Amino acid sequence: xxxxxxxxxxxxxxxxxxxxxxxxxxxxxxxxxxxxxxxxxxxxxxxxxxxxxxxxxxxxxxxxxxxxxxxxxxxxxxxxxxxxxxxxxxxxxxxxxxxxxxxxxxxxxxxxxxxxxxxxxxxxxxxxxxxxxxxxxxxxxxxxxxxxxxxxxxxxxxxxxxxxxxxxxxxxxxxxxxxxxxxxxxxxxxxxxxxxxxxxxxxxxxxxxxxxxxxxxxxxxxxxxxxxxxxxxxxxxxxxxxxxxxxxxxxxxxxxxxxxxxxxxxxxxxxxxxxxxxxxxxxxxxxxxxxxxxxxxxxxxxxxxxxxxxxxxx
Amino acid sequence: xxxxxxxxxxxxxxxxxxxxxxxxxxxxxxxxxxxxxxxxxxxxxxxxxxxxxxxxxxxxxxxxxxxxxxxxxxxxxxxxxxxxxxxxxxxxxxxxxxxxxxxxxxxxxxxxxxxxxxxxxxxxxxxxxxxxxxxxxxxxxxxxxxxxxxxxxxxxxxxxxxxxxxxxxxxxxxxxxxxxxxxxxxxxxxxxxxxxxxxxxxxxxxxxxxxxxxxxxxxxxxxxxxxxxxxxxxxxxxxxxxxxxxxxxxxx
Numbered sequence: 001x002x003x004x005x006x007x008x009x010x011x012x013x014x015x016x017x018x019x020x021x022x023x024x025x026x027x028x029x030x031x032x033x034x035x036x037x038x039x040x041x042x043x044x045x046x047x048x049x050x051x052x053x054x055x056x057x058x059x060x061x062x063x064x065x066x067x068x069x070x071x072x073x074x075x076x077x078x079x080x081x082x083x084x085x086x087x088x089x090x091x092x093x094x095x096x097x098x099x100x101x102x103x104x105x106x107x108x109x110x111x112x113x114x115x116x117x118x119x120x121x122x123x124x125x126x127x128x129x130x131x132x133x134x135x136x137x138x139x140x141x142x143x144x145x146x147x148x149x150x151x152x153x154x155x156x157x158x159x160x161x162x163x164x165x166x167x168x169x170x171x172x173x174x175x176x177x178x179x180x181x182x183x184x185x186x187x188x189x190x191x192x193x194x195x196x197x198x199x200x201x202x203x204x205x206x207x208x209x210x211x212x213x214x215x216x217x218x219x220x221x222x223x224x225x226x227x228x229x230x231x232x233x234x235x236x237x238x239x240x241x242x243x244x245x246x247x248x249x250x251x252x253x254x255x256x257x258x259x260x261x262x263x264x265x266x267x268x269x270x271x272x273x274x275x276x277x278x279x280x281x282x283x284x285x286x287x288x289x290x291x292x293x294x295x296x297x298x299x300x301x302x303x304x305x306x307x308x309x310x311x312x313x314x
Numbered sequence: 315x316x317x318x319x320x321x322x323x324x325x326x327x328x329x330x331x332x333x334x335x336x337x338x339x340x341x342x343x344x345x346x347x348x349x350x351x352x353x354x355x356x357x358x359x360x361x362x363x364x365x366x367x368x369x370x371x372x373x374x375x376x377x378x379x380x381x382x383x384x385x386x387x388x389x390x391x392x393x394x395x396x397x398x399x400x401x402x403x404x405x406x407x408x409x410x411x412x413x414x415x416x417x418x419x420x421x422x423x424x425x426x427x428x429x430x431x432x433x434x435x436x437x438x439x440x441x442x443x444x445x446x447x448x449x450x451x452x453x454x455x456x457x458x459x460x461x462x463x464x465x466x467x468x469x470x471x472x473x474x475x476x477x478x479x480x481x482x483x484x485x486x487x488x489x490x491x492x493x494x495x496x497x498x499x500x501x502x503x504x505x506x507x508x509x510x511x512x513x514x515x516x517x518x519x520x521x522x523x524x525x526x527x528x529x530x531x532x533x534x535x536x537x538x539x540x541x542x543x544x545x546x547x548x549x550x551x552x553x554x555x556x557x558x559x560x561x562x563x564x565x566x
Binding site (some may be wrong): 014015052055056057058059076077080081084085091092093094095096097101104105106108109110111114153157 | 396
């Protein structure tokens with residue numbers, strides 16, 4: 001499949017009063033047509049900087065970046081007609097306008113022919129389930145409605161690539177699911193989607209490939225299943241035990257990333273990582289803290305892989 | 315471009331804003347009341363000039379506050395990057411905002427004339443309506459250009475809003491709204507003649523009297539406005555580059 005994004009040795013340095021800050025350090029990756037590509041990493045890792053460069057809003061300090069075959073530095077106008085973006089949060093709207101007026105304004109900014117505007121706006125409002133609220137002022141919209149309006153806006157120019165920067169941030173589960181369904185639908189229509197998110201399950205569900213960024217560098221890139229496989233050496237367990245020594249267990253250096261859920265009384269459901277690979281040995285070790293009712297190895301999730309790969313990031 | 319201008323007027327003109335309501339509808343009334351009492355006391359007041367002056371003050375005030383915040387409000391609502399990323403240039407967006415604000419400011423001129431005639435009973439003598447309307451168009455263009463410059467300055471300098479009120483009155487004085495520019499000190503005259511509005515205002519006063527200098531004044535006003543427009547286009551392009559290079563406008 002054809003590459004629609006080609007990034008080679010991309011570096012971005014921000015000049016700050018307190019000195020230079022290296023936001024991206026020679027990162028390289030490609031994205032293919034129709035892919036849903038995830039950029040994951042902690043805050044300040046360089047995800048938004050990457051998106052800003054790809055959407056031509058920021059210049060790279062070094063490196064070659066091509067979007068749809070055009071250079072982001074010298075051919076930004078040719079790119080802008082064919083891409084669009086959404087970033088999370090409630091901003092980026094004109095509260096005094098209605099949803100419909102907002103879309104009409106952006107139709108004009110994107111030079112959509114006047115005759116085509118009403119049908120296009122109706123179609124988009126239908127797609128994002130905002131038809132009934134089309135004449136409602138945006139300042140009365142919920143977060144989810146604003147995000148859906150942004151999705152409608154970003155489809156005005158029938159983009160070939162969509163950049164979604166934390167689109168589900170702050171959304172309730174229903175709103176987030178609606179947005180995820182929309183992303184899937186758009187992907188099925190052949191639109192390439194670049195997604196940044198902090199929700200690992202969301203990335204696992206939606207993305208064909210994922211890149212983990214930390215400290216401005218890509219630490220791993222691949223399909224979610226491959227990323228999880230790369231962490232197969234981790235011994236992840238879940239267990240139910242009856243214990244009075246949970247704090248002691250948590251303080252024991254053998255266990256890492258302990259997550260506990262108190263079930264009832266002394267019964268606890270715990271998830272943890274340890275160096276011991278045999279279930280029998282793990283059970284024996286755990287028994288010093290209480291009665292083990294059940295212990296099993298669990299499948300590595302994308303979140304586990306993320307936590308492992310980002311372990312020492314603040 | 316026309317579509318953008320129409321949408322600017324339709325969607326972004328905020329008649330609910332109390333300050334704009336005051337500037338557009340009530341401020342001319344206040345100034346005309348002062349003119350009325352001046353005339354009552356002195357009797358020899360040039361009411362034609364003062365009616366136009368009260369309209370000009372309100373027009374300038376509205377342009378200062380509305381066009382001045384045109385770009386900065388995009389930053390506040392976080393829509394600036396959406397606008398910049400769109401295929402329509404930022405220059406076109408700002409020019410449509412500044413032009414729509416200048417056209418809205420025209421309301422206050424019409425209202426000043428209506429108030430003057432029907433509330434205060436002033437008779438305004440316009441000898442040639444064609445040239446008067448032509449001069450008003452020239453004035454609108456100069457206000458639009460000044461509006462674009464204000465939009466840029468206010469967006470780039472973070473604390474310029476603190477000085478907004480300080481700009482208001484000196485510009486009124488410097489552009490010859492009350493006192494003809496020729497009567498100002500030479501140094502100030504030098505600055506005044508560099509402001510497009512000075513020529514637009516001069517053109518309106520001359521057109522009321524059908525002064526033979528009005529043609530030259532209108533041409534100069536259009537010429538200076540055009541130079542400022544080119545300058546604004548250059549600065550806005552530069553601004554976009556600064557935004558792309560540094561990620562923020564503060565770097566300018």
